[in-house]
Amino acid sequence: MNALGQQAHFITLSTPDLEAARDFYVVGLGWEPLLDVPGEIIFFQIAPGTVLGFFDALKFGQDLGHEPATQGAHGASGMTLAHNVGTRGEVAGVVRTMQAAGGRVVTSPREGAFGGIFHAHVADPNGVIWEVAHNPGWSIDDDGGVNLS
Template structure:
């Protein structure tokens, strides 16, 4: 198996509500999305998707006990102002801000929002991980 991730799918309670939330923070579904069933987003070199939490659990062969699934997603940006702006947009769209933007012990700046279905997103600037023009990050 190649060392890469092709697709990240989040299980959501209400697809339309989740699409509206992600639209409010600047994400637009890809035209190949299936209305009322699944939303796809081109996210750099991978695909991000929103799908029914029940359907995702069934398809993945797991029992969904609810709660946090042990995964935090991250979105790296170029400046602390970008971190704060994204956190503000997420909060205005209904997200819970778990950690406001602040300097980190590793020399960056980050904050965390929790989306409408309980998925945590860290928004960060990491001076040790430069962002290429296409938005990708390669570990130095």
């Protein structure tokens, strides 16, 4: 393995409303924080060795050395986080749960235009877009390796 190791251990997103993120993921979806620093950041373990963090936008900008007036341009955009489920029917159930937690449905469950998937998109209260998908060509080996066919 090379020095970079083809790994990402932390995915950290700037969020303009940390309380809304906390309410959506903890209260609405029932996620358990790995670490929760009020007014600063909240981390969730989302896979073995992988953590998803939501960092208060002002503190995120400070961490990157940006002045508060310029830090807003550095938030997440042009990306999705994905949650794959085992069946097409589960897509709608997860979307309903996310919507009840305060998420906004961006695209209702439907056939995907690419890759033979059935999916939907939901934005969390801060605009982070989640794809909820059933992809029959996606699987995980016992050792954690991902297969895409």
